[in-house]
Amino acid sequence: MGATRATGALPAEVEELLNVALVAEFTVVNPQGRPVTYPLIPLYDGKLIYMTSSVLFSKKLEHIKANPRVSLTITDPIAAAVDNFRRVTIQGDARVIEDDLHSGWEGHIGDLWIAKEPIVKELIKKRFAMPLFWERSIIEVTPRRGLIWSNGNTAEPPQTFSLEVAA
Template sequence: MLELSLPSEVTAVFESFRCCEFTTLNKQGMPVTWPVSAVYFPERGQFLITTSISFPQKVWNIRRNPKVSLFFSDPTGSGLTHPPTVLVQGDAAVSDEIVVLNEDMEKFWRELYQRQPSSKSYNSNALTRKLMSWYYIRWCIFITPHSIHWYHEGDTQQASQTIEVKHGE
């Protein structure tokens, strides 16, 4: 896989932000954006987001056109002071397997519960777990960046710094 050489301030955004904006393209080629939690795998240079089988629109869009973006713009709750705003542009691939838990999902759930501690309460009630079991059956969506742009201290009025990611070298 690909390990990216990124400034620590950019990596801190990937590790600390509670959510980001994930954009795909619909049938008509129009952008569609959702708030998602993204988990960064630095050793692979990849991001993981997931979607429940009950909400397959992201999967349909990606299978038609894999070009996607992740936009890390809101530092609320991250603990970071004046972090950069970061745009990741790349290709997404949807796992063929629908999963509840695997090694990647273990990291996803662990980070999600750390970022959103109140979400643990859904797992603490047996009735809620039973009624919401569909929510935990998921597709894994892996995003491999082509380029990463960041704006110092979130100032998008200034030019971004950019890393173009070379694959297969």
């Protein structure tokens, strides 16, 4: 096991991936104890990982509320274009932030989302066309530990890292 790092201090090679990846596979556990994976756009504010879900696709939100343990992995070199592509898996605890479904997410993660998906800026202006799509919750993931395959080959042993759990 690699060194334990302060919460929010993800290894630089993980942060770089999180900052450019257009999709991550995000796995939650359903009430039957089965894993369920959703491709979602990962957002990173330098400390925590965020994703967002419309109420239209809310099943994952219910799963997280029942069991906050999650895992996300970045695996696609096309969707995460960095030099020296690597693959990472991050396990952590998630919580759903949805005090204001209508616009709370905009202030929280709107800029991060638009930076990766610029069309969102235009689409928000036309939110009346798909009003339910823009009623959204934020998924906030506090990373706990992770694996890094430096050359992307998961058949080789990964580097590991873990983060301190806040008291």
